[in-house]
Amino acid sequence: xxxxxxxxxxxxxxxxxxxxxxxxxxxxxxxxxxxxxxxxxxxxxxxxxxxxxxxxxxxxxxxxxxxxxxxxxxxxxxxxxxxxxxxxxxxxxxxxxxxxxxxxxxxxxxxxxxxxxxxxxxxxxxxxxxxxxxxxxxxxxxxxxxxxxxxxxxxxxxxxxxxxxxxxxxxxxxxxxxxxxxxxxxxxxxxxxxxxxxxxxxxxxxxxxxxxxxxxxxxxxxxxxxxxxxxxxxxxxxxxxxxxxxxxxxxxxxxxxxxxxxxxxxxxxxxxxxxxxxxxxxxx
Amino acid sequence: xxxxxxxxxxxxxxxxxxxxxxxxxxxxxxxxxxxxxxxxxxxxxxxxxxxxxxxxxxxxxxxxxxxxxxxxxxxxxxxxxxxxxxxxxxxxxxxxxxxxxxxxxxxxxxxxxxxxxxxxxxxxxxxxxxxxxxxxxxxxxxxxxxxxxxxxxxxxxxxxxxxxxxxxxxxxxxxxxxxxxxxxxxxxxxxxxxx
Numbered sequence: 388x389x390x391x392x393x394x395x396x397x398x399x400x401x402x403x404x405x406x407x408x409x410x411x412x413x414x415x416x417x418x419x420x421x422x423x424x425x426x427x428x429x430x431x432x433x434x435x436x437x438x439x440x441x442x443x444x445x446x447x448x449x450x451x452x453x454x455x456x457x458x459x460x461x462x463x464x465x466x467x468x469x470x471x472x473x474x475x476x477x478x479x480x481x482x483x484x485x486x487x488x489x490x491x492x493x494x495x496x497x498x499x500x501x502x503x504x505x506x507x508x509x510x511x512x513x514x515x516x517x518x519x520x521x522x523x524x525x526x527x528x529x530x531x532x533x534x535x536x537x538x539x540x541x542x543x544x545x546x547x548x549x550x551x552x553x554x555x556x557x558x559x560x561x562x563x564x565x566x567x568x569x570x571x572x573x574x575x576x577x578x579x580x581x582x583x584x585x586x587x588x589x590x591x592x593x594x595x596x597x598x599x600x601x602x603x604x605x606x607x608x609x610x611x612x613x614x615x616x617x618x619x620x621x622x623x624x625x626x627x628x629x630x631x632x633x634x635x636x637x638x639x640x641x642x643x644x645x646x647x648x649x650x651x652x653x654x655x656x657x658x659x660x661x662x663x664x665x666x667x668x669x670x671x
Numbered sequence: 672x673x674x675x676x677x678x679x680x681x682x683x684x685x686x687x688x689x690x691x692x693x694x695x696x697x698x699x700x701x702x703x704x705x706x707x708x709x710x711x712x713x714x715x716x717x718x719x720x721x722x723x724x725x726x727x728x729x730x731x732x733x734x735x736x737x738x739x740x741x742x743x744x745x746x747x748x749x750x751x752x753x754x755x756x757x758x759x760x761x762x763x764x765x766x767x768x769x770x771x772x773x774x775x776x777x778x779x780x781x782x783x784x785x786x787x788x789x790x791x792x793x794x795x796x797x798x799x800x801x802x803x804x805x806x807x808x809x810x811x812x813x814x815x816x817x818x819x820x821x822x823x824x825x826x827x828x829x830x831x832x833x834x835x836x837x838x839x840x841x842x843x844x845x846x847x848x849x850x851x852x853x854x855x856x857x858x859x860x861x862x863x864x865x866x
Contacts, residue, residue: 418849419827419842424820426828453802453853455747457821458713458754460803466711466728467721474703474729478696478736535697539704542680639807656721 410440417443421450422457464656471536567669569594569648575666576600579630581650583669587643596624596632596650599666605655608666612638613647621648623657646671684749692739703732706750710757717761717822723768727761734760762824805855813848820845 413436419425420433437444569581578598585592594610602608602625610621619639626632636642649668651661677690678701690698710731714724734756735742742752806814819825819833827845831838 415842415846418846418853419820422817422820422845422849423824424826424830424845426826429827449853450849453849453856454821455751455755456802456856458751458758459709460806461709461713461716461822462803463708464712464715466707467725470707470711470725470728471700471703473725474732475696475700477729477733478699535700539700542704639804654721656715656724659719 406439409436410443413437413440413443414446417446418450421447421454423454467655468536471539472532475532475536565643567671569650569667569669571598572649572665572668574651574664576630579666581667583642583648585636585642588641590638590641592636592638592642594621594624594634594636594650596626596634596667597630599626599630599632599650600652601626601628601630602652606652607655607657608632608634608650609653609657609661610634610636611649611651611661611665612636612642612645613649614640614645618660620657623653685744688739688742688749691736699732699736702735706753707732709750709754713754713757714761717758717824718765723764724761727757727764730760731757758822758824765823801859802852802856805852805859808855809848809851813844813851816841816845817848817852 413433416425416429416433420430425433433443437447564584564586567583567585569583571577571579576598579596579600580598581594581596583592583594596608599608607623607625609623611618612621621636621638622634624632624634638645647668647670649661649665651663651665653662678687678697680701682698682701684702684705687698687702691702707728711724711728714727714731715721718724718727731753735753742749806818809817816830816834819830825833827838827841830836830845831841834841
């Protein structure tokens with residue numbers, strides 16, 4: 388169905404009330420419907436027409452698969468470490484999800500009086516022992532919880548480093564590269580600079596930073612790529628205590644096509660646009 | 672609660688969900704360690720706010736905990752269900768707060784997703800990073816609409832109002848963009864299959 392922008396008929400009001408026209412209208416709405424972007428009356432129209440329009444039903448399966456894939460297209464970002472602890476704290480009051488079948492409580496045999504059980508004949512000693520046991524249990528739980536979170540974070544970090552190293556090796560094997568320098572800017576130190584290693588038509592490049600001011604744990608450096616006054620993020624990186632950092636850039640265009648680049652400190656996770664003066668920058 | 676000895680880094684998701692249904696918090700934390708970056712990244716992509724993205728990430732995993740029975744392995748992949756829950760939770764939060772960033776900011780953010788580094792750990796995620804790159808092959812005005820519709824949950828009429836475009840133009844651009852994206856994706860998947 389060929390239509391020009393601005394001239395598309397209202398999907399909820401088919402021009403002529405024939406089954407063919409209805410199916411054409413439904414088919415045209417399927418891509419947006421699969422994404423959840425149809426308005427309520429369009430949604431009703433699609434739901435009403437699907438049963439009688441096999442082509443539309445087949446298209447819906449295709450577009451639903453596409454929409455499902457789009458969930459994975461957002462870049463992964465490491466969640467802040469404290470979030471795992473917050474989640475665990477939120478779980479603690481809930482011993483099990485609702486609906487979890489409770490295990491049958493066993494009726495314990497009454498212990499013979501004697502030994503530790505005699506503590507209960509002295510209430511204050513009994514309470515003290517119970518409190519001590521509770522304290523030990525809480526301490527133990529906290530220890531293992533923290534240990535678990537540490538290991539999970541280490542695993543995530545190692546996976547990330549392995550992937551970056553693999554990509555780095557692939558990149559370095561790629562061949563002849565050009566070199567550009569991003570010089571210190573108002574937000575940096577006099578010794579701040581970054582070297583961009585790239586092939587003009589390639590979308591991947593390496594940025595070596597040195598002398599950048601170390602950041603607090605809740606900050607990262609963000610690279611900005613500018614072309615025709617349109618700015619995009621080129622990636623996030625951190626520097627060590629000496630101000631050294633490395634970023635493997637994966638840009639949507641060849642690196643040679645950008646007019647300007649700059650690096651700014653941003654909150655962890657990055658920002659939609661720069662929120663601080665650049666520490667290094669360059670115009671090409 | 673079962674002991675941790677039954678869990679290891681390679682415990683399949685489906686098995687983890689069985690433990691989660693039984694009230695095993697350790698299983699949920701393994702599940703969290705495995706998928707939190709995808710959930711947090713998607714929430715951040717929708718909300719553009721680290722604090723709100725953290726809340727949505729926590730809410731999402733609490734939903735997994737409380738509603739694990741709602742996932743039916745026969746109806747789809749667990750990660751797809753998890754990220755669908757994430758996106759809906761994030762869009763709901765976004766709508767409640769009425770935090771509608773300027774459309775220009777959203778577009779800039781949408782483009783920036785193409786340049787971010789991220790983990791590659793599953794074939795499905797790798798395929799979808801391919802999908803992220805295919806966005807760059809769409810005409811910008813179409814890619815813009817597709818991303819707004821998907822990540823911000825905006826309908827035809829909301830898009831038309833936000834972008835000050837005729838409703839028919841929005842419908843046509845969105846449809847053409849999705850049609851082209853589907854063709855590009857299918858071609859790329861076929862090529863990978865042949866390779």
